[in-house]
Amino acid sequence: MQNDNLTSASERGPSDPRVRRPLPSWVSTTALLMPTYGWLTLAVFLPLLTMLVFSFMAATPMGKAPIVFTLKQYRAFIDQPYLIGIAFTSLLIGFWTTFACAVLGFLAAVALARSTFGKTRELLLILILLPFWTNGLVRIFSWTMVLRENGFLDTIFHMVLPDAGSIGFLYTRYAVVVGLVHGYLPYMILTCYIALVTIDDAIIEAAASLGARWWTILFKILVPMAAPGLISGAVLTFIPVIGSFMEPRILGGRVGVTMGTVIEDQFTQAFNWPLGASLSFTLLAVVLAIFGTFSGVLRRGTAA
Amino acid sequence: MRSLGRFYLIAVLVFLYTPILVMMAMGFNASPLYELPFSFSTRWYEALWNNSILLTAGMNSIIIAVITAVLATTLGTMASVALSRSTFRGKSFLQIMLLPPIAIPWLITGTAMLIFFYWTGIGRGMHAIIIGHVALAIPYVVLVVGTGFRTIRADLEEAAMSLGSTPIHAFFSVTLPLLYPSILGAALFAFAVSLDQFVISYFLATPGFTTLPVQIYSSIRKGFTPEINAISTVLLLGSMTVILIFARFAKPGDTRDKR
Numbered sequence: 001m002q003n004d005n006l007t008s009a010s011e012r013g014p015s016d017p018r019v020r021r022p023l024p025s026w027v028s029t030t031a032l033l034m035p036t037y038g039w040l041t042l043a044v045f046l047p048l049l050t051m052l053v054f055s056f057m058a059a060t061p062m063g064k065a066p067i068v069f070t071l072k073q074y075r076a077f078i079d080q081p082y083l084i085g086i087a088f089t090s091l092l093i094g095f096w097t098t099f100a101c102a103v104l105g106f107l108a109a110v111a112l113a114r115s116t117f118g119k120t121r122e123l124l125l126i127l128i129l130l131p132f133w134t135n136g137l138v139r140i141f142s143w144t145m146v147l148r149e150n151g152f153l154d155t156i157f158h159m160v161l162p163d164a165g166s167i168g169f170l171y172t173r174y175a176v177v178v179g180l181v182h183g184y185l186p187y188m189i190l191t192c193y194i195a196l197v198t199i200d201d202a203i204i205e206a207a208a209s210l211g212a213r214w215w216t217i218l219f220k221i222l223v224p225m226a227a228p229g230l231i232s233g234a235v236l237t238f239i240p241v242i243g244s245f246m247e248p249r250i251l252g253g254r255v256g257v258t259m260g261t262v263i264e265d266q267f268t269q270a271f272n273w274p275l276g277a278s279l280s281f282t283l284l285a286v287v288l289a290i291f292g293t294f295s296g297v298l299r300r301g302t303a304a
Numbered sequence: 305m306r307s308l309g310r311f312y313l314i315a316v317l318v319f320l321y322t323p324i325l326v327m328m329a330m331g332f333n334a335s336p337l338y339e340l341p342f343s344f345s346t347r348w349y350e351a352l353w354n355n356s357i358l359l360t361a362g363m364n365s366i367i368i369a370v371i372t373a374v375l376a377t378t379l380g381t382m383a384s385v386a387l388s389r390s391t392f393r394g395k396s397f398l399q400i401m402l403l404p405p406i407a408i409p410w411l412i413t414g415t416a417m418l419i420f421f422y423w424t425g426i427g428r429g430m431h432a433i434i435i436g437h438v439a440l441a442i443p444y445v446v447l448v449v450g451t452g453f454r455t456i457r458a459d460l461e462e463a464a465m466s467l468g469s470t471p472i473h474a475f476f477s478v479t480l481p482l483l484y485p486s487i488l489g490a491a492l493f494a495f496a497v498s499l500d501q502f503v504i505s506y507f508l509a510t511p512g513f514t515t516l517p518v519q520i521y522s523s524i525r526k527g528f529t530p531e532i533n534a535i536s537t538v539l540l541l542g543s544m545t546v547i548l549i550f551a552r553f554a555k556p557g558d559t560r561d562k563r
Contacts, residue, residue, distance in 0.1 A: 025390055029390045033382075035379045036383035036446070037383070039379060040401065042439075044404055044417075047417045050420040051420070061423075108316045111308075112309075114306075115308075115309030115313070116309075127320075133500070134324065134500070134543055137502050137517050138327065138520070141524055145326050145330055146323050182320065182323065242409070243409025245411055246521065263411060267418060276415060284412055
């Protein structure tokens with residue numbers, strides 16, 4: 001439709017008086033923005049609003065049963081105390097994953113920024129980021145083959161110590177954390193790296209020539225100056241991790257029960273959508289609180 | 305210090321690539337239980353070739369990714385034009401409204417879509433998955449095309465208009481050709497986002513219509529077979545190729561003026 005208008009407009013050329021008087025700019029701006037924001041409203045905003053309404057229902061609306069509104073879904077943590085333990089597990093997994101990503105990723109970013117140059121650095125950066133763009137499910141599935149008993153890890157271990165037992169730790173919380181760290185590490189390396197390359201080499205050279213040891217340089221210069229990168233990396237790791245459900249299920253097995261898997265169960269097994277909705281909104285509140293706390297840092301991080 | 309840094313980077317790469325390489329290797333291992341020692345076989349690729357469920361799901365994924373790329377790129381580019389070229393009240397609010405699809409955990413977005421689509425009668429299935437994937441891909445397209453806009457000088461368009469071109473004609477004959485690399489990059493990005501998307505598809509798939517990641521997930525939960533390795537390897541190489549093409553077209557550090 002729009003195309004027809006265009007060709008005719010250019011055929012008429014600039015001499016046509018109708019073209020000389022262009023539409024007010026707000027009309028074209030609205031026309032350009034409407035499809036995108038309409039789509040997002042239909043696919044994201046209205047669903048979130050509907051879920052908010054559902055979270056106050058007593059039961060999943062079925063057939064002609066009257067809809068009863070209640071606050072009981074938000075009392076779930078009081079009525080079902082085992083949920084507190086599960087929430088604690090989720091937070092713990094989120095914390096350890098974020099912590100491991102921050103330490104490993106920051107050091108990798110330092111190594112990348114300070115021990116590599118030119119083409120080597122470009123190549124290493126691409127190699128680090130490439131796994132990030134592969135299917136997350138496939139990566140998690142790969143870990144089961146490495147971590148299981150008599151898996152790849154055991155095979156390597158038995159080459160060194162043939163008589164030792166198995167060190168495979170599939171179906172533990174450690175396995176879940178390893179899988180999640182693997183998934184989000186490239187992200188942390190990237191955000192830290194972007195923050196680190198902006199640091200002027202002269203500052204570090206000056207510190208070194210004045211006798212600063214490497215740990216002084218690390219903790220007094222590199223960490224504080226790269227803090228925005230570290231914080232945005234941490235936020236962007238923690239948020240998807242506490243919502244994860246496929247990773248704990250595949251790598252955690254029986255012990256992999258997190259808020260994510262409980263919410264998934266409400267929608268796919270228990271068919272208790274209102275409870276699933278209220279738990280989702282509790283999780284969303286945590287996410288928004290984190291975003292609110294660090295929004296200043298995140299904004300500076302994206303502007304840089 | 306310098307060699308220590310390089311050694312550490314190699315260790316990180318080993319950590320990142322070990323599971324991926326093990327998975328590829330196991331697809332060529334004859335044992336159905338992933339037992340070692342390794343004995344080379346292509347039987348799982350032959351089994352995959354005859355596995356119509358996995359292949360249909362793979363085809364569905366590709367079709368959805370293409371449709372998503374076309375729709376998200378069209379809509380996202382239009383929005384990006386408005387957001388990059390005009391100033392109006394509420395613009396920063398609109399830019400913030402692009403974040404929820406990326407920033408809210410997909411588990412929450414996916415279940416919310418499930419409730420809404422079920423409740424309104426839109427239902428689940430292919431159309432629902434496309435609605436969801438396009439919404440996820442749009443913000444990325446707006447960001448990538450918006451970055452492209454920043455490298456193009458606005459005065460080129462103004463020059464064209466001062467020489468008698470209409471705004472629309474100036475846009476299509478001057479700005480758009482300069483934007484093509486960004487738009488193509490955004491389309492590949494949207495394609496990759498859709499191809500790898502699991503959570504949203506998982507909640508919106510029906511027993512009769514699934515995508516490859518959803519099918520892989522249910523296969524993993526039913527019990528592993530190396531056919532999953534075979535198709536995962538194919539999928540992995542596919543998305544890596546798309547991303548490498550993307551990296552060629554949209555160099556992240558490239559901020560030179562385009563003329």
